[in-house]
Amino acid sequence: MIHIQADCSRCQGLCCAAPAFDAAQGFGHDKPAHQACCHLQADFRCGIHDRLGEAGYPACAAYDCHGAGPQLTAHLANQPAWSQRADAAAVFDAFLAQRRLHEQLLLLRLALPRAAGLGPELQRLLVRVEAAAEACDGGAAAALEAESRALLRGLRASLAPPLPPGR
Numbered sequence: 001m002i003h004i005q006a007d008c009s010r011c012q013g014l015c016c017a018a019p020a021f022d023a024a025q026g027f028g029h030d031k032p033a034h035q036a037c038c039h040l041q042a043d044f045r046c047g048i049h050d051r052l053g054e055a056g057y058p059a060c061a062a063y064d065c066h067g068a069g070p071q072l073t074a075h076l077a078n079q080p081a082w083s084q085r086a087d088a089a090a091v092f093d094a095f096l097a098q099r100r101l102h103e104q105l106l107l108l109r110l111a112l113p114r115a116a117g118l119g120p121e122l123q124r125l126l127v128r129v130e131a132a133a134e135a136c137d138g139g140a141a142a143a144l145e146a147e148s149r150a151l152l153r154g155l156r157a158s159l160a161p162p163l164p165p166g167r
Contacts (some may be wrong), residue, residue, distance in 0.1 A: 002133045004066045004106050011069035012081050013037075013044035016060075018092035026059030034092045036083070044081070066102035068095060075136040097138025104129045104141075104148045111155055118155050125151055 016037040021027035031037055039047045039057075046052070052061040072095050082091040108126045115122045125147060132140040 002067065002071065002102070002105055002130055004102050004109070006065050006067055007070045008045075008049075011044065011065075011073050012083075013040045013046070014069045014072065014082070014092070014095040015063055015065050016040040016044075016046060017082065017088075018095045021059075023056075026057065026062075028055060028057040028060070034089050044083075065095075065099050066106050068099035068102040071102070071133065072098045072136055094136060094138045097141040098133065098136055100141040100145055101129060101133040101138070104145055105133060107152060108148060111152055114159060115155055117158065118151065122151055122155070 013036070017035065017040065018033065020033040021029065021031035021037065023030050029038070037046075041047050046060070048055045048057065052058065072091075076091065079085070082088045085091060105126070108122060108129060112119065112122055112126065125144070128140075129144050129148065131137075132144060
């Protein structure tokens with residue numbers, strides 16, 4: 001079973017390099033995607049992690065990769081770190097896709113106990129998303145995400161109380 005909990009000690013600081021940052025959203029400074037944050041150290045640890053909020057990075061403190069970073073880092077364990085690769089952009093793209101898969105796992109796992117009639121269909125989708133996340137198959141992320149959204153919308157509709165007449 002894929003772990004959907006962040007563990008920065010098992011990651012290469014992918015969240016500090018892959019996505020773009022926007023200072024206006026609480027990231028302290030603007031940073032383009034695929035560029036390491038100025039606070040990311042050579043050991044892939046944040047140099048201001050113990051004071052993110054006071055340094056103007058509350059969004060970094062709140063960010064959660066849901067375990068995508070450690071999963072991809074483990075998957076690439078026998079390869080050079082992204083900082084030493086000519087194809088670092090591909091690693092960053094893989095991280096962003098992996099994060100999408102992990103977000104889907106989180107949502108589907110949360111929905112499963114309430115799924116009622118959609119339970120078997122949701123369980124089958126959960127197995128497929130889990131397999132893609134296990135394999136770090138970022139190419140499957142978009143299609144699985146669309147399928148997850150549609151299924152979760154159906155679940156939401158089945159759980160929503162009926163609107164009063166005239167609404």
